[in-house]
Amino acid sequence: MPTRDNFGGPDNPNMPEMPQFTATSTLVQPRPEEGAKDRTMVLNMGPQHPSTHGVLRIVLEIDGETVVKLVPDIGYLHTGIEKTCEAKFYQQVVPMTDRVDYLSPLSNNLCYCLAVEKLLQLEIPDRAQWIRVLLNELTRLNSHLVWLGTHAMDIGALTVFLYTFREREEILRIFEHVSGQRMMTSYFRVGGLALEPPLDFFDSVQALVKILPEKIDEYENLLTGNPIFINRLKGVGYLSPEDAISLGVTGPPLRASGVDWDLRRDMPYSSYDKFRFNVPVSTDGDVWARYVLRLQEMRESVKICQQALDGMPEGDIKANAPHVVLPDREKMKTQMEALIYHFKIVTEGFQVPAGEVYQTIESARGEMGYYVVSDGTAKPWRVHMRYPSFATLQALEKMCVGRLIADVVAVIGSIDIILGEVDR
């Protein structure tokens, strides 16, 4: 038995041989430059690292503390969701989509449902569309609150995290109230919503929307004038608009680089064209611009929520398509036809006419797209998910090269990366 005295000693025969770790990698080889031998070294960051927001691994080549090269290594969270979707009925895919971008489950639900509805050419009632908009803006607020808390924590401002998660908890409570789940909501269905929202749902949203603007002021009080925060963010991670477009960047980082593009306004879906809101744009292109822009976006989201509450139409929450939408529980128990439809949809799924569609929405991080190909059966032939973080990750090297390692942390925070959607 190894005792405290001999454990780990070099002569201990019980000690397993330790693997040799070296600071090299297959992704990046150190390259001595200009005669100076071993001028650069290779540093591994992640996949277990608190400021990579999940399981992102980055291999850095550094010269002193300056980043010379940066290679992201992803796939640690790859679960093959796209493959799994091909083995499920169309309605069974909805809960799969929750798990992709786990901070904005309702945006995933919406994008997938819109794609299938486009394939089926369904008309969705106004009330369902407006509730979808309302919940999507709450999702955006939820996601931005998590981003703000964790981003500030990466920079070293620990307090903000506690404040943002206080309000996020309220939003999650609303999600739980309406769908029964805090995070994996699966509340939208192909053809509408799962259920009519509970009676006091709109009151609780109204109470939240009322306090949110002053809460956002509170976060700004903690951060916007803070000299340490400003110094860590201003001028860091610059991305030009040309690079942003050629590297596939979307969402807040694209708008912070001066490209005025928001799918909610420019290619409206789910009756976003009936809402009035501003799309904040900045030309600075740095981490600070992305911070300011996301805070402005949160204020705009609050406005959209208020408009949705004020103008919420009455009516159905499901499309009139009995072969696709499950009948009401009450009808199912009393009407033979409804029972038959229910049985058929649950056991055989519903058939979707052959074709292909690409549906995009503006998620909290940028352009989320679902490319759904149908071969006319009840299971999708192919579901491809285009997620913003995956594309934005390609711009990481551009933003970090020539800066310090500490800036890499700030830049990762500013692109608001979610590894669930990078790896899928």
Place this chain on the structure above:
Amino acid sequence: MGEALLSKDAVFESLAQNVAIQALRAAHPDDVTNAKFDRGELSLVIAANAIRAVCRTLQRAGYNFLEDVTCVDWYPAEPRFQVTYHILSHKLKERVRLEVMVESIDPSVDSITPVWPSANYYEREVWDLFGVRFHGHPGLRRIMMPDDWEGHPLRKDYPVEGYR
């Protein structure tokens, strides 16, 4: 959304004002082998050897943003792989879908990374999960699966639960 247009001639006739169609008609009249306008979305089937030139033409015509590159496996039909590109114009607020059909024997197509560097990751993903090669790609490595993985999981002849 109107009626679906399912042939090249019908699409070219009805959508003669479309910027993408005008540009491609002028520069690559024979490289568009088929076209479809269905559910409000324009799809153009492009000859495999012309995809890079077509992308460059579209980029000059104002379709400035590559949204996505992906693939569909039509196993057991031939040609088996359909490589799909979604290209967006910020100015026109329009999207066009390009499709390239690829045979199952040594599936490969020209990389469009010289036109849009953002195709880098998308094409690596297609290579990793479908096994379609891209000529001229700067570093065609696996991206989702481990480097020593065998097979391409999103192919239809690859079991959903994997090989056990």
